[in-house]
Amino acid sequence: MxxxxxxxxxxxxxxxxxxxxxVITVTFGGIVGAKLASSPNLATLPVSxxxxxxxxxTIPASWLMNLFGRxxxxxxxxxxxxxxxxxxxDSIAQTRFWQYCLATGLIGVCLAFSAQLRFAAAESVDVSRAGLAISLILAGSIGGAMVGPELIAQGNTVSDNGFIGALLLAAVLFLIGAVVLLFLKLPKSFDQVALNAAMPSRSVSGLLQSPPFLLAVISGTVGYGVMTYLMTATPVSMHVIDGHSMEDTAAVIRAHVLGMYVPSLFSGYLITRYGERNIIGWGVAIYIVTVAIALTGQAIMHYTAALILLGLGWNFMFVGGTTLLIxxxxxxxxxxxQAINEAAVFGTSAVGSLLAGALLSQFGWTLVVISTVPxxxxxxxxxxxTPTLVARTQK
Known part of the structure; x- marks a missing residue:
């Protein structure tokens, strides 16, 4: 204990x-991209x-952690x-768009490893407390939502270029993080009561034939994909197209990230009480309200309300899906x-992020929002x- x-x-x-x-990469990505890229269509490429x-x-991260440990x-x-x-x-200092894109791509690979933090937490406790452990890890992101924008605000104190200063401060923070992680003592095995505990180990196709597994993966995939798609488009839509200030844009992204992670303070409890499927359903309902608000206007209040609800819906779908998955x-x-789940979640998010910039520049915010409905x-x-499919497989 x-x-x-x-x-x-x-x-x-x-x-x-x-x-x-x-948070820093998402906030800066489209804006730095718009400054460095040769075409507006490439503005969101760094975030993508x-x-x-x-x-x-995702798959190399799972493989390497299986081989060397988390x-x-x-x-x-x-x-x-x-x-x-x-x-x-350095890429900003040298005005090299290709180097900035390389850097953000590498940051993304690192984030694939950090996505396993929630699994490490779940494996540190009894399966009955896994939902709470996962939600606590995601609640830690509240601090990230505050620290990221604060590093952006302090960037000018480190460098004449605020973008460069913030990135250098973040680099130091990650070095501190590496030291902190030296003190982890993760279990080599964990207790788990699986839904099909009596069955032999299944192949990939066998896992995909399980309706609960499929629901868990798809809920996480859609929840994360829709969130990334709209979040990627928001800074460019707000700052570049609609002309809102950088400060207002950063504030909306901060509110969005808080909307993603503050619910983790209670979503684990809600999952324990109401079950994963109900929480996923609530997440879908919140996303529908998000779409409705985003279509009513493009003032700061519309972006703020829509992005906060986008975060809340993501939390319910992602935490609910992950808890069901384990x-x-x-x-x-x-x-x-976990590799199947992470590849689906982040692969879909990558496609959505890539599409966001092109669709936004060609068709505008309204179409981007509507396209999430299917x-x-x-x-x-x-x-x-799913309940019907489970009943059929048990016959």
Whole structure:
């Protein structure tokens, strides 16, 4: 129990640091991209490459952690992220768009490793407390939502160029994170009561034939994909197209990130009381309200309300999906199942992020928002059909 509490505390600190780096990259990505790129259509490419890097890094991250352990994976990712942030700062100083894109892509790969923090937390406690452990790790991102913008605000105190200053401060923060992670003592195995505990280890196709596993993966995939898609488009839509200030744009992104992670203070409890499927359903409903608000206008208040609700909906779908996921596989299937989930989640997010900039520049904010509706309908259909599909597979 003592090790579990210490591990959770250290993992929360690590989550804070990784999220702060993500917030800085998302906030700067489209804006720096617009300054350095040769075409407006390429403005969101740096953020898209961050998400693509995360997608590409998911399977190697699972494989390397299976081979060397999660602690080494986390420490290596923190050190690599520090280097990547320095590389991003240098690219701005040298006005090299390609180098900035390389740096954000590398940051994305590092974030693929940090995505495993929630699994490390879940494996540190009994399965009955996994939802709470996952939500606590995501709650650590509240600090990241505050630290990231604060580093942006303090950037001018380090360098004449505020972008460069903020990135260098973040690089130092990741070095501190690598030191913190040295004190982790993660269990080599964990207790788990899987839904199909009596079954032998399944292949990838076998896992994908499990309706609960499919629901868990798709809810996380759609929840994360829609969030990334709209979040990537927001800074460019607000600052570049609508002319809102950089300060207002950063404030909206900060409110969005808080909307993503503050609910983690209570979403674990809600999952324990009401179950994963209900929480996922609530997340879909909140996304629908988000779409409605985003379509009513493009003033600061519309962006703020829509992005806060976007964060809340993401939290319910992502935490609900992750908690359901760990109940659908056996211990020996964990890295395989987690790799499938992470590849689907971040691969879809990468596609959405890549599409966001092009669709925004060609068709505008309204079409970007409307185009999320089919994905939400898909999750709704799965929520309705999963109990029936489970009943059929058990016959």
């Amino acid at each position: 003592q090790h579990a509490r210490r591990n959770i505390s250290l993992l929360i600190i690590a989550q804070l640091i990784f999220v702060s780096g993500s 490459l961050m998400v693509l890097g995360t997608a590409i890094g 602690q080494i994976g986390f420490i290596g990712a923190a050190l690599a992220a520090s280097f990547s942030l320095w590389l991003a700062a 109940k659908t596989y056996q211990p020996e299937e964990r890295f395989k199942a 994905a939400l309908l898909l999750v709704t259909a799965l929520l309705v059909l």
